[in-house]
Amino acid sequence: MGKGLTFAVLGSLALASLLGAVILGPVPIPLGESLALIFRPDGSLQSAIVREIRLPRALLGFAVGGALALAGAALQGLFRNPLADPYILGIAGGATTGAAIVIALGLGRRASPVALPLGAFLGGLLAASLVYQLAKTRAQPGRSTPRTSPFSLILAGVALGAAFASVTSFIIFFTAGDRRLSEILFWGMGSLGRASWPYLWAMLPVAALGLLLLQVMARELNALALGEEGAQHLGLEPEHFKKALLGVTTLLTSTAVAFAGTIGFVGLITPHIIRLILGPDHRSLLPASALAGGIFLIWADAAARTVMRPAELPLGVITALIGAPFFLYLLRTRPGGEMR
């Protein structure tokens, strides 16, 4: 499929998905009425449903899915590995621990809308920066800067992820039998149920800024496909570049996790599919992944809300349920898949 056509399709799908998520629900509200209520609220119940519940939730899903797919695409490029995902630097583990601490302290959802996302955000940020520091080798006399090999980053991410998981388990152990326990567990499985406009005003700018910054780095990300030394021969400074890219992806992932919990597979699968359609050029891969990730999460959320109505399934259950088999399918049907 051509690039122009792909973007046209993705753009229309994104718009249709956003509108669909606003119109559909236990109380269907027709398109015309929904649009009218978005721009001219009339104080009715319908108006509140559209403006305060459905629209923020759809937009948050779009932004979170987009941010995760974007971060995944960038990290896969950086590590030259299509198996990298946004949580590779231990962000999920750190964020879950942060959220668990906040909930265990009794500052969960009910107490404050700010404490939980803030705790998760800081936990994610802490984990990623620890991983980066741990993976950094000391400066060598011959090298101009200390190096961080992708390999040691991944190892440090795994090790630190385990450490954070043990802290989280410890907290869970002490909240056992408590209502806080289910809150921690539910948070860990991801949800857009907390969507609200204040959340959006934090999430949307971060997603947009991330897209912008990564788009500027896209060509250098392409050069990195030649390996660090190959990229260096083209005038790139991989250490600076890596630091900048890890910074942006950490911000994207931590913010997404802060507002929606840890949602798996979006960041892993979406760039994969887009790469199959558009090829590996990051200049189109990054924005297309962002759009596709956003669309995917809107529909995954719609499924989470409707499959077992009136109960709401955790979003992570749906994304993993769709993502894991699809991922296995990709692994098995694409020999030499590491090239793609």
Next chain:
Amino acid sequence: MKISLQNLGFAYDSQPVLEGITLELGDGEILALVGPNGSGKSTLLRNIAGILRPTRGAIYLDFKEARLPLARLTPRELARLLGAVEQERHVGFDFTVRELVELGRLPHLGRLERLGPKDYDAVQRAMELTHLEEFAHRPISTLSGGERQRAFLAIALAQEPKALLLDEPTAHLDINYQLEIMEIIRERANAGLTVIMALHDLNLAAHYADRMALLHRGRILALGRPEEVLTPERIKEAFGVEVAVARSPLTGAPQVQLIPPVRARQGLPRSQEGEDARG
């Protein structure tokens, strides 16, 4: 562009890898770095390419009447003067040949600047010089080893550099591809490009290099024209094997012939050696 190395030394953690490397290379000259594994060929190339910083001595690039100390150049400035292909390059994703060759323009472009007519010309020319026109839209994974190596060479040529640094450009290639690569390199050198390449094939090096540097334990054991460098004594010192050196009857280039140790012990049948064999 002239490249000068002055008493260059390099050490990893005070473990010396290169010592006292001094050499000068002129416009359009091909220098082949030869020597056993671990003799410092790749390390030397990486020092000249700015990947590693020499721990002693200095490297100068003489270009347009100016003497530029390599240590003072930014990576981007350096990439406009030097094109390089490291050993065993592996491309992480399945880009097309054309997409890869366009990457060669990066050092000439601002962060958000698009490729202009000048850049497209350079890309087109690099593809022509490496005979890759028909492969332009092929994914790199579908190319053979020789074609892939040509694509890497094209990336470096698209940089429009004044010098080329190549680490084993013919490794793992069949002889037809080896010759193809070397012919492209020779042609570029004739057009004025200065070339330094590490080669493990002494005979190929003898055919194509203007000068050779034989490295042994991080030092230059011999530097000069191929016939000056490739002597049985020097090769024995560097590689620890007995060889005979003959002259190619067709090109006159020295050609190293291996003598299996068991034959060396038995003594060579002198009568079968050519007149100009110096074994």
